[in-house]
Amino acid sequence: MQGVVKRYGNAVALDYVDLAIYEGEIVGLLGPNGAGKTTLIQTMTGMVPIERGTIKLFGQSNNPFTHANKEKLGLVTQEITVYDELTAKENLQFFAGVYGLKGSERKERVQEALAFVGLAEYADKVPTKFSGGMKRRLNIACALTHRPKLLIMDEPTVGIDPQSRNHILESVKKLQEQGTTILYTTHYMEEVQEIASRVVIMDQGQMIKGGTVDQLIQSIQHEERIHIDVADTSLLPVEQLQSIAGVMHVDVAGTRVTVISTAGSGNVDRILSLVKEYTGVLGIQTENPDLEDVFLTLTGKQLRDGGGEA
Amino acid sequence: MTVFRFVFLRSFRNTTNLIFLTLFPLVCIFMPQGDPWPVLPYGYQLFGVFLLFVSIRLASYIQVDRMSGVVKRLSIAPLSHASYLSQHLLAYLLIIMLQCVILVYGGVLYGQPLIQPFLLLILYISYSLAALAIALAWITLFRNKELAFFGFMSFVFLVSVLGGIIVPVSMFPEWLARIAVLFPTYWLAEGQLWIVYGNELGDFLFVNVVLWLYALVFMIIGSTRKLR
Numbered sequence: 001m002q003g004v005v006k007r008y009g010n011a012v013a014l015d016y017v018d019l020a021i022y023e024g025e026i027v028g029l030l031g032p033n034g035a036g037k038t039t040l041i042q043t044m045t046g047m048v049p050i051e052r053g054t055i056k057l058f059g060q061s062n063n064p065f066t067h068a069n070k071e072k073l074g075l076v077t078q079e080i081t082v083y084d085e086l087t088a089k090e091n092l093q094f095f096a097g098v099y100g101l102k103g104s105e106r107k108e109r110v111q112e113a114l115a116f117v118g119l120a121e122y123a124d125k126v127p128t129k130f131s132g133g134m135k136r137r138l139n140i141a142c143a144l145t146h147r148p149k150l151l152i153m154d155e156p157t158v159g160i161d162p163q164s165r166n167h168i169l170e171s172v173k174k175l176q177e178q179g180t181t182i183l184y185t186t187h188y189m190e191e192v193q194e195i196a197s198r199v200v201i202m203d204q205g206q207m208i209k210g211g212t213v214d215q216l217i218q219s220i221q222h223e224e225r226i227h228i229d230v231a232d233t234s235l236l237p238v239e240q241l242q243s244i245a246g247v248m249h250v251d252v253a254g255t256r257v258t259v260i261s262t263a264g265s266g267n268v269d270r271i272l273s274l275v276k277e278y279t280g281v282l283g284i285q286t287e288n289p290d291l292e293d294v295f296l297t298l299t300g301k302q303l304r305d306g307g308g309e310a
Numbered sequence: 311m312t313v314f315r316f317v318f319l320r321s322f323r324n325t326t327n328l329i330f331l332t333l334f335p336l337v338c339i340f341m342p343q344g345d346p347w348p349v350l351p352y353g354y355q356l357f358g359v360f361l362l363f364v365s366i367r368l369a370s371y372i373q374v375d376r377m378s379g380v381v382k383r384l385s386i387a388p389l390s391h392a393s394y395l396s397q398h399l400l401a402y403l404l405i406i407m408l409q410c411v412i413l414v415y416g417g418v419l420y421g422q423p424l425i426q427p428f429l430l431l432i433l434y435i436s437y438s439l440a441a442l443a444i445a446l447a448w449i450t451l452f453r454n455k456e457l458a459f460f461g462f463m464s465f466v467f468l469v470s471v472l473g474g475i476i477v478p479v480s481m482f483p484e485w486l487a488r489i490a491v492l493f494p495t496y497w498l499a500e501g502q503l504w505i506v507y508g509n510e511l512g513d514f515l516f517v518n519v520v521l522w523l524y525a526l527v528f529m530i531i532g533s534t535r536k537l538r
């Protein structure tokens with residue numbers, strides 16, 4: 001997609017967004033709630049029309065949402081979109097049928113998808129009897145029976161246990177090995193770090209930065225992160241800390257203040273002295289940046305900050 | 311026709327639905343004849359109210375699809391909105407037609423004085439089309455299934471009373487009788503009157519055409535609002 005703009009009333013959900021996804025990669029789309037991730041998915045799948053820009057799907061930019069192209073697309077929705085009245089197998093049969101699969105081919109694909117997500121034993125059970133993680137896995141399986149070339153996964157691990165999450169992440173990696181291209185949106189940094197070939201950071205409807213995890217971290221290597229545990233955070237001179245030359249971000253959470261500053265600026269001493277003037281220091285720790293720091297540096301906020309999804 | 315097939319499966323998988331869809335027409339068959347009104351046995355009058363409830367109950371599956379996000383998933387599949395909707399409506403219509411057949415020919419077997427059973431069946435089918443279309447249009451107004459259902463109950467009560475199914479229109483003051491023609495239930499009652507007393511086939515056809523027009527108008531309203 002190139003130069004894509006989408007507005008809802010006066011709110012700009014996508015602001016001249018450019019995004020390219022190449023065959024065989026897993027693109028991790030990171031962004032806080034309200035960043036525009038869901039709108040991005042809706043526009044790139046043709047669910048909602050765009051106001052400006054172009055969308056090219058499987059090399060086709062003029063009317064990209066043809067039936068033939070739709071057959072190559074798969075969507076794992078953020079909500080669990082399966083039928084409660086139907087068994088796991090019937091749910092898969094339904095979605096496979098919608099994609100035109102019939103007879104023995106459909107039967108095979110349904111069994112394959114059930115086995116892939118580890119639900120073969122539960123084929124004849126209805127989703128109401130499933131745990132949250134099993135429902136999520138069924139939700140994924142429903143998007144796999146037609147073997148999509150491009151699979152879009154919209155926060156597929158929201159609200160599930162670590163075991164199911166691991167299972168899903170392993171499945172995603174296996175799908176990539178089988179040749180599926182995946183767009184994986186999430187606000188869990190660690191998931192992206194684990195599976196994505198490339199990461200794209202999005203905020204307030206804009207693409208902020210893209211690259212591999214290493215490239216992104218490298219881009220902020222000139223920064224250092226200082227964590228200081230203090231006796232009373234309410235006494236902290238946050239504004240004064242922010243005004244120190246080289247300090248890019250100050251974040252207070254619980255009893256800890258985190259300061260991101262230019263590396264080698266000698267700010268650690270200055271920051272520590274200033275904090276000590278106002279409150280007791282219980283501990284100090286500096287660390288190398290990770291993806292979380294990249295996000296914080298680029299957007300000025302934590303990935304899991306609140307706000308409604310655009 | 312995957313959607314069509316699975317609509318059937320979903321409709322009859324739910325036990326409450328199953329009872330609702332099969333038991334009530336059977337009960338209606340055995341209801342007695344009123345004297346001097348209604349012109350057909352009570353069950354055949356009440357069936358008009360019942361069909362409205364069945365319609366909203368069935369149409370609510372479309373609403374559930376919208377609320378749960380299934381429609382979103384389907385919207386990126388190679389399935390057009392028109393195909394999705396028409397397969398749903400066709401399945402619903404067949405379910406309702408089956409109920410009408412059970413009611414009418416069950417009544418014939420039981421010995422109810424239905425005068426012209428085949429034309430009565432035609433009338434019920436025309437009315438079912440209108441009821442389904444109204445239910446489809448109704449659910450597009452709401453994002454909440456329960457709210458839509460309870461709102462529809464009030465609507466059903468209104469059209470049943472004012473449309474001459476519960477109280478004969480002849481008892482209404484003139485101004486209210488004029489309003490009654492706006493409701494599909496009025497045309498069902500008119501059609502039933504014709505079944506018993508009418509002789510001009512054109513009059514019966516007119517009643518059916520009015521019901522088809524209801525169906526057409528509400529079908530357009532209900533289908534142009536995409537359920538996303």
